[in-house]
Each structure stands twice: as C-alpha cells, then as structure tokens.
Amino acid sequence: MIRRIVILSVVLLLVGAVNASAKWWIFGQSQEEVATRYIYINDISYDELGDSVTFYRDVLPKGEVRITGRGQAGKGVIGTVQISTDDGLSWNRAQLASNGSFEFRFRPVVGETYTLKIKVLDTAGKSNDVEETRKELTVSGRNIHTLIQETLDGMINAYRTESAREFMRYVDPEFTGDAFILESAIRKDFTALDQIDMYYTFNNIATGANGKVFASITFSRQVVASKSGQILQDKGQTEFTFSLEGNKALVYSMKNPLIFGLSEAEDVATGLVNSPTSEGNLMINPGGNAEISDLDEISDVTDAPVTPSVTSSVPTPTNLSSYDFTSHHTCSFRFEFPINSMETDLSNTYDIILEESLSPSGPWQEVFREAFYDPTFFNIGTTNIGSYQGLLYYRAIVEEQATDQQSLPSNTVVIDNH
Template identity: 40%
Template sequence: MRTRAIRLLIVFLLLAAACGGADAKWWIFGKSDEPVDFHYLYINNMSFLEKSEKITLFRDSLPEGRVIIRGKAKTKAGKVGSVEVSIDNRETWQKAKLGESGAFEFSFKPELGKTYDLYIKVLDTTGKSNKIEDTYRQITLSDRDLMAAVREALQKLVDAYCQENPSAFMALVSDDFAGDAVLLDRAIRKDFTAFDQIDLRFNISSVASGAKGRIYVSLLYNRFMLSAKSGASFTDKGTTEFVFEQKDDGLLVWSMKNPLIFGLSDAGNVATGTVYTSGNENIIVVDDSGNVQQVPFDEGINIIAGGGGGGGGADFAGLSNLRVSGGMRHHFVDLEFDTTLDPNTQAGQYEVVVEESLSAGGPWTEVERKALDTSVRVMSDRIAQQAVILYYRVRIERLADGALSQPSNVVQWDNT
C-alpha cells in the first residue's frame, strides 16, 4: 500500500512539473475568463469587422486570384495558441499561419459561382476562444469587370444628380464618406437650387484597387448647366478623381476631389484634395448665396480655399477665440467661443455646429449641434471610443438660408 502511494505521488509530481513549464503547452484549459479578440482583421486589405456579413469580391482585383485573411489576435491571459479558419460553415477547420506576436494569415483560391461561409476561431493558451459567431462572413466571387462596376456606379450617381434626386444620390455614398456625408447631402441640395438643366457626362481614364479594398478612379468630364439665379449658361470640362468602397455587391463613393462634379455649393468641405493638371481650363464655382461663376482653374481653386467657392462660409458670425474650457477624457469636452451674434435675442435664428477631426487640417465631421450659444459640450463616438488627439472647430449656421459661417480657430483635445 505504501509502495503504491509513493508511486502515485511520483506521478503527481511529474505531472505538476510538466505543467509548470508549459508556456508552450497551450492546451491547458479553463484557467481564464479574459476575452480573446483581434487587434485588427482584414480581408484583402479591407477591414473585416466593418464589412457587412455578405461580401462580394471582384475576381480581377484579387492578388493572384486569392482571398487573403490577415490579422492579429490578442488575449490578456497567456498567449495566442492557434488560429483556424473555416470556409464551409464550420464543417472543417484549417490552420492559419501564426506568428509569436499573434499575427496570422490565411488564404484560399475561390471559385466562381460558389459561396463560402467563413468563420475564424482563435484559442489562447488557456483554451479560451473568441466569439466565433461574430466573425461570420459570406463570401462570393464576381467575374464582373471592375471597370464596368465603376462605370455603373458613376452612371447611377450622374443620373440621380441630373434628375435632382438627393435620396437616390446619397444612397450611393458611403456612411464613412471622407468629406462628411451630412455636408455632401446639404451641398447637392443647394446645387439643385442653384442649377437648372444639369447635363453631365464622363469618360473613365483609369481604375485601380488599393488599400482597404478601395477603388481609385480617374475620369474626364464635361458639363452644362444653367444658373437658376441669373439664367446664364455655363459649361466646363476637366479631370477629377473619386475613391469608391466595396459594399455588399456594389460600390459606394468614399471621397471626391476638386474640381468637383457633385456638391459644388460646399466644395471647401466636400472635396478631399485637388487634381492639378498642366492646363488652366475654366471651372464652375458657386458661392454660399447661389451665385455661379466660371473662372480659370487656378483662380477657382484659390476661391474655394479662401472660402468663396462654398464651404468657406460667410463672415456673419464674427467667431473668435474658440477654447477648451473643460472636459473628461473618453467622456466629453467643453468648448467656449466668442461671437458678434447675441444668443439672448438670436438663438432661434442660428445654430452652433461643432466639427471634429483627427487632424488640424481636416477632413471635418459634424459631431454636435445646438441653438446659438457661446458654450457647447461635445460627446462624440471618437471621444468615447478612441484614445487619440482630437481637433475641433465651430461654425454658425443661419437657419433662414442654411448658410454656414467661416470656421473658428482650431483647438486640440488630448483624449489619450
């Protein structure tokens, strides 16, 4: 009996010793409730977690015809032990290439006409798993020509714009539009007030797929329109660029550059960048009051940059001295400013518009709006969710005609 007890003790000690040095033995289960998740996750350079469940990929945009899933798993307890991918609705699992840091990669070559139900499973060294159901994506491969898809998306935009249908137009714009979708919506509605008999035509010069699954497009355009205010006719032509995002089985506008073909009434806020050419062709610009003019390209870009081509705003608010008066990181920031307007008597005529950016130079996104006052509290998604430096500026909107004032000075908020 004593001999048997000694043997059992020896076996127990040997097992304990093996487990004590088991950093490499990731099959030790049930010792952690810490979450397993991803630092980042991409499918063919597109943000995986931001895509909808159904993803359509274009065959001519796949590198070597392959779907590539790469990411970096994270866990607060132990290490990442394995990453596996299923492309057949969890019937089988395949191991991804996994590095020491938790970075991994998996690829496969899809077939036309076949649907792939994809899941990703991560296990840490305690056996804890990620929420596998949250990684579900249904992937299909399209043999549609990418150039044809871009042409179709652009034509839908042109048709909606020429028909002065703002709802149809905005349905073709990404929610993450770089120049702020709210301002674009407002700008095209102002266009429809400023212009009549819009006739817009285009020819695509080049199409390329790039980072984050975005599609970069260069095009030539020519345009005719009448000024609703003066009745004068205007024509122009030029080169401009768009960036599209893939969404489900279609493309949505992510950004546009000057010279704009849509949203001229707020070009200073809608456009993200300018396409410069060797010539100095005339372009059409429109101010906040709906006055249309045709000027040489260089002059037009300077007008837009100076606030006279829409977006710079009129100087009716006398904004000055925007400052941070208080705040709590990841909760809110309080702003104060000076204005020549009187909040006591004009609150019903004007609204304060607060714009936020990750850069002092924009692009800007509207994050707060209230009746005219000289102080405002901002509680945005970025404040709540991102540990970053944020920038703010304030504008005043005149409710009678929707005109926006010139922006205030820019202030910084440390949300890290």
C-alpha cells in the first residue's frame, strides 16, 4: 500500500478577524491567476528554505532531489509543468496529475549548484510568475548525518554521566531557549533523575535558510526518579535545530517533548512536536519530582482506538498529527492516506473534512471542507480557535463526493490553546 502524506494548516485567528469561511492561498495568489499552491523539495516546504538550500549526499533518498507541488489556474486547467535546473536555459517536463499536482526528480552532482525555476502553464498558455520560484540548490558531500549523530551522542553521554560542562560544549551560545537557562535546567535534571538511559533513531535530516540543520528523531528513555525511586519509561518523537561551526554541529533549539532540560521546559523548548504515543512523556514538576505526564499536560495526540458502530468503504485517514503550533496563531496538521494522487484523481473523488470539538468525546463541528488534494495547504479561521482558552480537539474525515458516504474518523489530536 502506498502511503501518502496530506497536510492541513489551521490559522488560529483573533476573534472577529475573519469569518469561518475565509481562505488564503499559500503564496497569496488570486484564484484567477496561474500559480503554485505549494511546492516541496524532498518533503520540505520550498518557501521556508529561503533563496538557497544545501542538501547532503548521505541523506538524499536514492541520491535524488524530488520536487513536488500543485498548480492552480483559477477556472482554467493546468496543462503542463516544466522545471529548470539551470536558471531557465533548458526545461524538463514534470509528471502531472489531472488535479494539478506534479512531481519531478533529478540526481544532482555533489559540489554543483543548480538554479531551480518552476513554470506552470494552463491550457491557454498562461504562466505563473517563474522568477518567484527561483532557488539555488547545492549538494554537499559533507557527512552531515555523522556530525549530527556525534553531537547527539555526545550530549546523551554527558547527560548520562551528569557532566554539565561537557554537555554545554555541544550547545550554540545563541541557543534560542537561552544557554544559561538550559545549563541550569540540566543541573536540576541531574538532581531529579538517576540512572538515565536513552536511545534514538533518526527520522529525517535537512537544511534550510541561514545554514541551519533540522533533525527529527524517535527516542526511547528510562530513568529512576530520585525522590520516589520509581522507574519511569517513555518514548516519542522530537526535533532539534543545529548550527554548523567548522566540523561541529551545535544545538540551536529543541522542541517539546524535551529529552534534555525538563526542569525548565517552558523556557528551554521552542515549539512542540506531537509525538504519536498514548503513554505521556517524562516531565519534572516545580517541586523537582519526576513523573510521566498525563496526555493533557504534554502529549498532543490521542491514539485511543476507535470502536465504530458502522463500517465504511471509504478509506480512513490515519496517523493524524499536528506540528508548528503557536497558541492562538497557527497550527498545521498532517495525516496519511492509502491512495496515491498520481494514480487517482482525488479532487474529483473525495472531500477532506476537518472537525473540531472542545471535548475528546464531542460534540464535533465541521470547520473545514474542500476537495481532497494530495498534499495541500488550507488556512481557515473560526471563532472558537481564535478565542477559546483551553484544549481543542481535531479529527479528519474523508467523504466520497458521489455518494456522500464518509470514512471513519481519524485518531484525535488535541492542542493546548491556553
């Protein structure tokens, strides 16, 4: 089964700022223009990478650069998508689906710089603003995976041996959560935790603007709570940002759930990763007691199994999760869907629905519906998510257009909107 990632973005707007049906296309284009609704390079947002980006050979899947996206032509139809890797001197035709989704792959040479441009044409020959898509891409032979691994291994070893000085050797002095607070936090961790044991695997490594390196990991951890003597275990996913200095990678920022600095989590962490676990995560309370959190304290995904009273032939969206959440501002959602948009015209077959509730058991209110594009971005605003102070719950449903039959709901995601 082919697993495809579908991404939703929800804007949490202030009360009265917009009505619930307001929408904006990702690049601010009019729906009557030929434009790109989104572009990705190796699953990283094209727009967020800045004017230039460096990828590393050792983390390029099959040594390839993969560009995906979707064009829009207002009331028209996208006729072709062409991609240049030499600043427009030559053009290559991308694979195009009927809904405007496109894909292009090429195998870069290490050390070469490629100037990318993307041309989207409707059937009348009208084009997008090609210059807006210009981006320089370079592939480095540097083993970035090894650099990041050496840093994380060094930090974990220093954390296990309770060496604050050694730990801070791997931290950027400009650490976003304040390096002094981080050092104070890990020293408090050493008091609260004994017999620290931790393992991790990489999910992804990529680079973006300003040379920063982003790494996603899955971790498993076991500690002994110093005060209670209780053995505590947890697991989850988290993210780091690194800066590169010479032959070293230094930690620039960390997201919740934290694996270091739990004693000052609010000041140390920058952002939140919704880890797919129903077990909660390790935390240290203000009294210095280590414990496993309840789901509504730190975990943002509820994976309780759904026990439906009915069945459905419509495929169910799975693994719903949220990321890049800022209270009362923005939150993005993504899930997996078992049908490939390059093989099936999803936009003329299914609608995607996002539902919201103030309780995990409902009642549920539909806050978004649109033809299902794979993947795509939606920006919406509702009164509840703009004004409500508390936990908000979301789930996704797919509806078949021809029959109005709905899939079973996805798992439920909860965000803390205090």
